[in-house]
Structures are given as structure tokens and as C-alpha cells.
Amino acid sequence: MPIKAILTDIEGTTSAVSFVFDVLFPYAAKHLPDFVRQHAERADVAEQLTAVRRDSNEPEADVERVIDILLGWIAEDRKATPLKALQGMVWAQGYQAGQLKGHVYPDAVEALKRWHQEGFKLFVYSSGSIQAQKLIFGCSEAGDLSPLFSGYFDTTSGPKREASSYARITQAIGVEPSQILFLSDIVEELDAARTAGMATCGLAREGGELAGHTTVDSFSRIDPSTF
Numbered sequence: 001m002p003i004k005a006i007l008t009d010i011e012g013t014t015s016a017v018s019f020v021f022d023v024l025f026p027y028a029a030k031h032l033p034d035f036v037r038q039h040a041e042r043a044d045v046a047e048q049l050t051a052v053r054r055d056s057n058e059p060e061a062d063v064e065r066v067i068d069i070l071l072g073w074i075a076e077d078r079k080a081t082p083l084k085a086l087q088g089m090v091w092a093q094g095y096q097a098g099q100l101k102g103h104v105y106p107d108a109v110e111a112l113k114r115w116h117q118e119g120f121k122l123f124v125y126s127s128g129s130i131q132a133q134k135l136i137f138g139c140s141e142a143g144d145l146s147p148l149f150s151g152y153f154d155t156t157s158g159p160k161r162e163a164s165s166y167a168r169i170t171q172a173i174g175v176e177p178s179q180i181l182f183l184s185d186i187v188e189e190l191d192a193a194r195t196a197g198m199a200t201c202g203l204a205r206e207g208g209e210l211a212g213h214t215t216v217d218s219f220s221r222i223d224p225s226t227f
């Protein structure tokens with residue numbers, strides 16, 4: 001069955017790993033402590049602090065201890081949902097202040113625009129929170145790319161290396177899994193998407209192969225009609 005929807009990862013796929021590791025994560029590490037101290041009582045922040053205490057098995061942790069846990073998770077690139085939610089809130093301030101601009105590879109911008117025009121439905125699935133996803137595309141160096149997307153999925157749909165997450169996303173998109181093309185730079189994510197029945201294409205921007213999957217080094221080499 002022909003591809004109707006394209007689901008894309010962000011880090012390493014539409015956007016440079018270096019933007020996430022050298023710009024976004026350091027920005028969060030610098031600004032998250034004061035953000036948490038200032039907004040610990042705000043309902044959406046308090047909900048995430050409670051989740052950090054639960055996930056770290058430290059139910060009695062005070063705000064300073066929770067901040068330490070979060071900084072540790074940033075350092076080890078933990079894809080923990082409460083960390084990702086809080087990072088999204090901190091980055092929002094950076095984008096609003098004009099201190100951050102989302103990096104999206106020019107070939108990805110061009111292909112996403114073309115696929116949107118050709119009628120493909122475009123979706124994002126990233127470990128970054130939905131708020132963070134909307135910001136990277138909405139406040140990108142190439143302008144506001146958010147009108148191109150029909151929906152966003154984060155780890156509230158499940159971890160990216162588990163097939164059940166892709167089955168959940170397929171239900172939400174509302175087409176057959178074989179009509180969805182998933183793009184990622186991580187072979188375990190591609191394997192999980194394939195197990196759920198999706199078509200897959202690996203992005204290896206420095207060259208090389210993602211074992212068992214069609215692999216390209218640029219969005220310009222992806223033709224959805226060939227999957």
C-alpha cells in the first residue's frame with residue numbers, strides 16, 4: 001500500500017545532534033535550576049517534580065535535590081518524560097527571548113515542504129516533549145515550519161525503542177502501519193517501527209548503513225513512492 005504519512009525523528013534526522021548536545025542541553029543545564037526554583041509551585045512544573053521524585057525513588061527529595069537529579073539526567077542524556085517536559089518549558093523561554101533558533105537541515109526543510117505540498121501527512125516522534133518539538137520547527141532558522149505538520153508524538157506515547165509505541169502512534173494517525181514511513185538515525189528505533197509494520201528509512205548523515213534498513217545521508221535522497 002502506498003505511503004500516506006511520514007513520521008520523523010528530530011535529533012540526528014531533521015536536525016543536527018550537535019545542536020541538541022552543544023546548544024539545547026547546555027542551555028537547559030544553565031537555566032533549569034533557577035526555572036525550577038522560581039516555578040516549583042506552578043501546577044505544570046509541580047506535576048513534573050512529583051514525577052521526578054517518583055521515577056528516582058526519592059519521594060522525599062526537596063527542590064534542590066530534584067534539581068541535582070535533573071542535571072544528572074541531562075548529563076547522561078536520560079530520555080525521562082518529566083525531564084523532557086521541563087526542558088521544553090526552559091527552552092520556550094530561550095526561543096521567546098530570541099536566544100535559541102531551531103536547527104533543521106536545509107535538505108529536510110526542502111523535502112518536508114515538498115512532501116506536504118504533494119499531500120503526505122507529516123508527523124514528528126521525538127523523545128523531546130511536544131512543546132519542544134513545536135518550538136524547534138516553529139522557531140527554526142528557516143522560519144515557522146509548524147504548518148507542515150499534522151501532529152506530534154513524544155514519550156507519552158511510549159519509549160522510541162519499543163514496537164508498542166509505534167502501534168499506538170499508528171492508531172492515532174489512523175492509517176495502516178505500512179502506509180507510514182518512519183525516518184530515524186537510530187537502528188533500534190527503526191527496528192521497533194518495522195516490528196509494528198511501518199516502512200523505515202535510516203538517516204546516516206556522516207555516511208554508513210543502519211543495518212537492515214534503507215539508509216540515506218540526506219532527505220533529498222528519500223522518495224516516499226519507493227517504499
Ligand SMILES: CSCCC(=O)C(=O)COP(=O)(O)O
Pocket residue numbers: 009010011012020024079084087125126127128129132133136160
Ligand atoms: C525536540 S528537540 C529536543 C531533542 C531532545 O530533547 C531529545 O532527546 C532528542 O531525541 P530524539 O528522539 O529526537 O532523537
Ligand SMILES: [Mg+2]
Pocket residue numbers: 009010011012013184185186
Ligand atoms: Mg534521533
